[in-house]
Amino acid sequence: DSGVTQTPKHLITATGQRVTLRCSPRSGDLSVYWYQQSLDQGLQFLIQYYNGEERAKGNILERFSAQQFPDLHSELNLSSLELGDSALYFCASSVGRALAPQETQYFGPGTRLLVL
Amino acid sequence: AQKVTQAQTEISVVEKEDVTLDCVYETRDTTYYLFWYKQPPSGELVFLIRRNSFDEQNEISGRYSWNFQKSTSSFNFTITASQVVDSAVYFCALNGAGNMLTFGGGTRLMVKP
Numbered sequence: 452d453s454g455v456t457q458t459p460k461h462l463i464t465a466t467g468q469r470v471t472l473r474c475s476p477r478s479g480d481l482s483v484y485w486y487q488q489s490l491d492q493g494l495q496f497l498i499q500y501y502n503g504e505e506r507a508k509g510n511i512l513e514r515f516s517a518q519q520f521p522d523l524h525s526e527l528n529l530s531s532l533e534l535g536d537s538a539l540y541f542c543a544s545s546v547g548r549a550l551a552p553q554e555t556q557y558f559g560p561g562t563r564l565l566v567l
Numbered sequence: 568a569q570k571v572t573q574a575q576t577e578i579s580v581v582e583k584e585d586v587t588l589d590c591v592y593e594t595r596d597t598t599y600y601l602f603w604y605k606q607p608p609s610g611e612l613v614f615l616i617r618r619n620s621f622d623e624q625n626e627i628s629g630r631y632s633w634n635f636q637k638s639t640s641s642f643n644f645t646i647t648a649s650q651v652v653d654s655a656v657y658f659c660a661l662n663g664a665g666n667m668l669t670f671g672g673g674t675r676l677m678v679k680p
Contacts, residue, residue, distance in 0.1 A: 453611070484666070494658065496667035507666040541612060552662035553600050553619060558612035 454478065455559035457542050463565045469530040472562045474542030476523055481547025482506070483525040484556055485517055489538035500525055501547055532566045539563050569594045571661050573671035580649050581679050588644045588674045590659030596620075599663040601635065601642045606656040606673070615657075618642060649678045 454477035464470055476483050485497040496509035500519035511517075514532075519525045529536060539561045545554035570593040580586045592601065603615040616626065618635050626633045630647045646653055656675045660668040 453614070482666070484668075486668075493672050494660075494668075494670040496669070499666045509667050539610065543612075552598075552664060552666065553617075555602070555614055555617050556668060557614060558604070560609075560611045563610070 453557040453559065455542060455544050455557055457540075457559035457562050459562060460560065461563050461565075463567065464532060465567055466532055466534060468532050468566075469528065470532065470564065472527040472529070472540050472542075472564075474525045474527070474544075474559060476525070476542075476544030477557055479546065480544035480557075481523065482545045482554070483519055483523070484543040484545070485511075485525070485527050486541040486543065486558075487538045488541060488561070489535075492538075494541075497527070529564070534566050537564055537566045569596075569599075569661050569663055569669040571659050571669055571671035573657075573659055573674050575674045576672065577675045577677070579677045579679065582651060583648050584678075585645060585647050586649050586676065586678075588646075588657050588659075588676065590642045590644065590671060592640050592642065592659070592661045594661060594663045596663035599661060602660040602662070602668065603633065603642075603644050604658045604660060604670075606658065608655070612658070615644075646676075649676075651678050651680055654678045 456475045481502045484499045488494045497511040499507040517527045543556035543558045572591045599620045601618045605613045656673045659671045
């Protein structure tokens, strides 16, 4: 158990809908990262938040947005869902300096999203 | 740009065999960090090891060992005396000057009894 929690574990929804994925980092970690794992794209970095502020952005679609709240939990919002958004979405956390490639990122169990 | 290549998409071995998973990376950063993660059938990503670009010492942890060679940009992972519980997808990843992990495509290891 990494100490990172994600809810829900599974999510089934329809095209065009909007969903929110939630992540609670390990106790004391300030940085939260979101990754998408799909069959065709593999594991891809989406976005990072550090202590409430966006710090790095990867291949995140405009239909997707995220935020980190004062209690450090994070939410990833996916809107206007398409079939191709079906994937496993991981949240990771690290101790947290704003720029810290040396920090180990610990991953949550993921949220499996199926768009029908 | 960073890139991680795991050329072996799938490996099948019989229990107790040794197996090496290859990882080759590309980066322009002079300081960078390499990682291995394990993804068992249950789906979570489990951290195994972190190595920085200045430390080329091999590392051993039980049945696991890692060989980092900067000259060939490789960070290979060997499992000695494999067990069925080692069956998983293994990912090599790189973090350079930024905050994002760049993952390889993964190697699916199947250990048969």
